[in-house]
Every structure is written in structure tokens, then in C-alpha cells.
Amino acid sequence: KKSSTYHYLTHGLRIKDSVRDAFMRKTLCTLLGVSEDEPLPPPSAGNGTMGSRMPHVFVVTAQRSERDGSWQPFLLTNYPRPLAAEGGRFRGPSAHDWSVREMVMATSSAPTYFSPVEHGGRVYVD
Incomplete structure (x- = not known):
């Protein structure tokens, strides 16, 4: 049996997409100041120009x-x-x-x- 160090060096450590998506949602909710139970707010209507949101x-x-x-x-x-x-x-x-x-x-x-x-x-x- 190969050591876990060898396995890590040859295969890396993959984070499951479902875990990543949950992490991303939590991070986005924190940044946007909304609860994880609430739907994420729609994108801003601003267009990125001076004075837009x-x-x-x-x-x-x-x-x-x-x-x-x-x-x-x-x-x-x-x-x-x-x-x-x-x-x-x-x-x-x-x-x-x-x-x-x-x-x-x-x-x-x-x-x-x-x-x-x-x-x-x-x-x-x-």
C-alpha cells in the first residue's frame, strides 16, 4: 500500500464539487450580507461606469x-x-x-x- 504522502504528491487532494459549491455559496452570502437560507440577490443593474452600482x-x-x-x-x-x-x-x-x-x-x-x-x-x- 502506498503512503498517503506519496498519494498526495502524485494525485493531489481534490475537493468535491459539492463541497466547493457549498463553500462558494457561504462565502458569497457572507460578502453580500444575506443569510444562507435567502436566495442570492440578482446582479446589480449597474454597468460598471462611473456612478453605476x-x-x-x-x-x-x-x-x-x-x-x-x-x-x-x-x-x-x-x-x-x-x-x-x-x-x-x-x-x-x-x-x-x-x-x-x-x-x-x-x-x-x-x-x-x-x-x-x-x-x-x-x-x-x-
Whole structure:
């Protein structure tokens, strides 16, 4: 029988998706100031611009390349970035149509602990 240290080093320690989802819900409820028994509030109607109720949020995750299977940086935002299309500073692959919850899941999906996140037929980890 192999030692638990050997097993951990070769297989990692995976947290079940059901445990992760419960943890994420508890954390979101705490951050939003609502009870875990209440439904989560709907997303803010703000659009991320000055004076709106929703702040700009961005995270970086890794997207699996369909070409060679390598992992490439992928920028996620909750706001459009028109300057990126016009030659702005970060012109790499990105998306702005994900919910903040989906963004948090993608940037938290460390393969040793959590399952990769699938979105739009693509796979993301961090």
C-alpha cells in the first residue's frame, strides 16, 4: 500500500464539487450580507461606469488551447474594453460577458483542488 504522502504528491487532494459549491455559496452570502437560507440577490443593474452600482472587476485565468492543449492567459472582465480591440495594452484573448461568480470559479479552479471550469465549450483553470 502506498503512503498517503506519496498519494498526495502524485494525485493531489481534490475537493468535491459539492463541497466547493457549498463553500462558494457561504462565502458569497457572507460578502453580500444575506443569510444562507435567502436566495442570492440578482446582479446589480449597474454597468460598471462611473456612478453605476457595479464596480469594474477583472481576473486572469488560463484557457486550454484548442490547437496544442497548452494553457494560455485569458482575461475576464465584467465590462467591455473597446481600447483592447483598437490596440490597447492587453490585446490577448478575453471576454466580458461572464458573471462575477463564473469569473471567481474560473480563477479559483486550481486543478489539484477543484475541477476545471467549462464555459462556452472551452476549459479554464488557474
